[in-house]
Amino acid sequence: MIRIGQRLKETRLRKGLALSDVSQSTKIKPSFLEAIENGEYNKLPSASYAQGFVRNYASFLGLPEKETLALFRREFDEEKIFRVLPQGLPESSFSIRRFKNSTLLLVLVLFVSLLTFILFQYRDAFINPAVSVKSPSENAVIQTSDVTISGKTDPANQVFVENFPVSLDNEGNFTKVITLFEGKTQITIRVVNRFNRETKVIRHVEIKP
Numbered sequence: 301m302i303r304i305g306q307r308l309k310e311t312r313l314r315k316g317l318a319l320s321d322v323s324q325s326t327k328i329k330p331s332f333l334e335a336i337e338n339g340e341y342n343k344l345p346s347a348s349y350a351q352g353f354v355r356n357y358a359s360f361l362g363l364p365e366k367e368t369l370a371l372f373r374r375e376f377d378e379e380k381i382f383r384v385l386p387q388g389l390p391e392s393s394f395s396i397r398r399f400k401n402s403t404l405l406l407v408l409v410l411f412v413s414l415l416t417f418i419l420f421q422y423r424d425a426f427i428n429p430a431v432s433v434k435s436p437s438e439n440a441v442i443q444t445s446d447v448t449i450s451g452k453t454d455p456a457n458q459v460f461v462e463n464f465p466v467s468l469d470n471e472g473n474f475t476k477v478i479t480l481f482e483g484k485t486q487i488t489i490r491v492v493n494r495f496n497r498e499t500k501v502i503r504h505v506e507i508k509p
Contacts, residue, residue: 308358308361450476453472481507
């Protein structure tokens with residue numbers, strides 16, 4: 301049984317035409333024309349393109365359209381040709397690999413983002429609270445029995461000076477005035493976060509009123 305591609309090719313050669321000549325007149329790529337002649341319809345964009353290309357090619361060569369399309373439909377199996385991409389094409393395997401790599405990268409980014417969020421939200425469960433004690437300084441000599449303790453921490457934390465709770469402002473600053481006896485002594489500042497993690501700062505001072 302003669303194939304439509306074979307008939308088109310024989311007619312073209314009989315007329316002394318190259319694929320480039322047909323392409324220039326029909327505006328169909330030479331690679332598509334060659335695919336039609338070889339019956340490799342899977343190399344064409346779609347079924348509708350395949351039929352249109354064959355019709356235009358046949359019309360250019362002067363072949364009867366009705367007979368040409370009848371031969372084309374007899375050998376053309378759209379479901380078989382366009383159901384899946386042919387195996388082994390570099391572009392198809394590359395697309396699949398690229399899709400898999402993109403999916404893997406997206407999953408990895410989401411996982412890292414989720415892990416970062418969890419660690420940020422619950423960092424206080426693993427890390428002792430930070431605190432900065434501005435005064436008194438270590439080994440300070442104070443000329444009054446009333447001593448001011450001040451510092452800064454996270455406003456969500458609790459602060460205790462000598463086991464007395466101290467209030468914080470919106471920025472985490474705290475101030476507490478306590479009265480001490482003359483002589484050398486120590487002041488204990490404790491900071492506790494919501495997970496009961498604790499940081500303790502001890503200041504040694506000497507009171508000389």
